[in-house]
Amino acid sequence: MIPNSPIRPERIAADIEALSAITEPGRPWTRRAFTPMFLEGRQWLTRAMQEAGAVTQIDPAGNLVGTIPGRNPGLGTIMLGSHSDTVPDGGRFDGVAGVVAALEVARALRDQNIVLDHTLEVVDFLAEEVSIFGVSCIGSRGMSGTRPAEWLTRESGGRTLEQALVEVGGNLIHPAQRDDIKAFLELHIEQGPVLQNEALDVGVVTAIAGITRIEVVVEGRADHAGTTPMRSRQDALTTAAWIALGVEELAKALAAGPEHFAATVGEFEMWPNAGNVVPARVRMLIDARAELRADMERFTDELRNGIAAIAEKTGVTVEEPRIVSDNPPTPSDAGLLDILDAACERTGTRHRRVASGAGHDTAWMARITRAAMIFVPCNDGRSHTPDELATTDDIAMGAAVLLDAVQALDKKLQEES
Numbered sequence: 493m494i495p496n497s498p499i500r501p502e503r504i505a506a507d508i509e510a511l512s513a514i515t516e517p518g519r520p521w522t523r524r525a526f527t528p529m530f531l532e533g534r535q536w537l538t539r540a541m542q543e544a545g546a547v548t549q550i551d552p553a554g555n556l557v558g559t560i561p562g563r564n565p566g567l568g569t570i571m572l573g574s575h576s577d578t579v580p581d582g583g584r585f586d587g588v589a590g591v592v593a594a595l596e597v598a599r600a601l602r603d604q605n606i607v608l609d610h611t612l613e614v615v616d617f618l619a620e621e622v623s624i625f626g627v628s629c630i631g632s633r634g635m636s637g638t639r640p641a642e643w644l645t646r647e648s649g650g651r652t653l654e655q656a657l658v659e660v661g662g663n664l665i666h667p668a669q670r671d672d673i674k675a676f677l678e679l680h681i682e683q684g685p686v687l688q689n690e691a692l693d694v695g696v697v698t699a700i701a702g703i704t705r706i707e708v709v710v711e712g713r714a715d716h717a718g719t720t721p722m723r724s725r726q727d728a729l730t731t732a733a734w735i736a737l738g739v740e741e742l743a744k745a746l747a748a749g750p751e752h753f754a755a756t757v758g759e760f761e762m763w764p765n766a767g768n769v770v771p772a773r774v775r776m777l778i779d780a781r782a783e784l785r786a787d788m789e790r791f792t793d794e795l796r797n798g799i800a801a802i803a804e805k806t807g808v809t810v811e812e813p814r815i816v817s818d819n820p821p822t823p824s825d826a827g828l829l830d831i832l833d834a835a836c837e838r839t840g841t842r843h844r845r846v847a848s849g850a851g852h853d854t855a856w857m858a859r860i861t862r863a864a865m866i867f868v869p870c871n872d873g874r875s876h877t878p879d880e881l882a883t884t885d886d887i888a889m890g891a892a893v894l895l896d897a898v899q900a901l902d903k904k905l906q907e908e909s
């Protein structure tokens with residue numbers, strides 16, 4: 493840890509310990525949004541924000557926000573934060589590390605009697621993970637004005653999302669979308685192995701990859717597995733296998749470039765899936781992630797061509813691939829990246845630029861403000877498992893970068909305006 497830093501690792505460790513204790517009994521670590529455990533976690537966080545000198549509220553979108561007014565509040569808000577909800581049987585650090593780091597930045601400023609000119613806000617976004625309502629980033633989408641209206645009628649456990657939103661303290665009376673946020677920064681664990689492998693402290697995130705999901709359906713023909721000669725079959729599975737291998741080959745070629753690319757056949761179903769029947773039908777769902785939109789376009793084009801060639805070779809019908817969902821990549825704000833790089837240099841943090849293959853609240857915040865994020869290492873890149881582990885020192889290094897960046901930003905934004 494950096495000598496003489498106002499960031500105090502022992503406070504970070506204590507916060508993470510306290511939050512991790514708030515979990516479904518016998519099921520570490522589970523604190524899903526909208527559950528009683530989640531609300532208990534938020535009560536704890538509310539007190540912690542207040543102790544850090546913040547005035548707390550639940551905003552209309554259901555986010556917990558701690559506000560520390562600036563000396564010149566007319567300048568607008570600099571916001572820091574992440575999410576406190578977890579996946580079922582998740583980790584102690586995904587999301588929580590970013591909320592706690594933001595809290596520690598607020599405490600470190602207060603300890604030094606520093607009041608920013610901008611208002612500082614610490615946020616715990618509602619339901620970043622796929623929630624019991626089957627959708628994610630509910631709070632950041634609300635705050636950025638991108639939450640689909642039809643989500644509100646989704647049901648889970650006998651109530652609608654609208655009712656659940658009101659239960660956590662949000663509402664539909666006041667507008668949820670913000671227009672006063674001048675910059676947003678999020679610290680998050682990397683959820684991948686790059687930083688640890690390269691013995692780095694911080695990744696400055698260049699972009700959050702776009703995610704495109706493509707459904708492929710192969711229509712073969714069911715026949716007797718014992719009597720149908722090999723040459724006269726239309727086996728949907730073997731054709732699907734060629735396609736799956738083609739997806740891997742294409743993705744490896746694109747991933748060899750400098751920008752992040754990954755593609756996975758994540759869902760695979762076969763009919764009739766019986767021991768003595770030639771497979772008649774296969775459905776696959778491909779999840780493709782690209783830092784560059786051009787890479788995604790190349791992938792979908794070459795996938796179409798490759799599938800046509802495989803269908804011709806095997807003589808089995810493959811339906812036209814169907815784009816099920818398509819979200820473009822979110823590049824980070826270039827000015828914020830420079831500020832974060834400089835903050836890493838000033839704090840002596842070993843850093844590099846990386847892309848995020850996972851989605852984050854930052855992607856939605858980028859719709860309404862300058863936004864960027866930093867990653868801190870996590871052990872073996874593991875996440876969404878109870879084995880997820882980030883060290884207190886690594887989170888503290890990240891918090892020190894945020895602390896430096898927020899102060900630089902407080903000045904730079906005024907020079908710009």
Ligand SMILES: [Zn+2]
Pocket residue numbers: 575586587620680
């Ligand atoms: Zn997360």
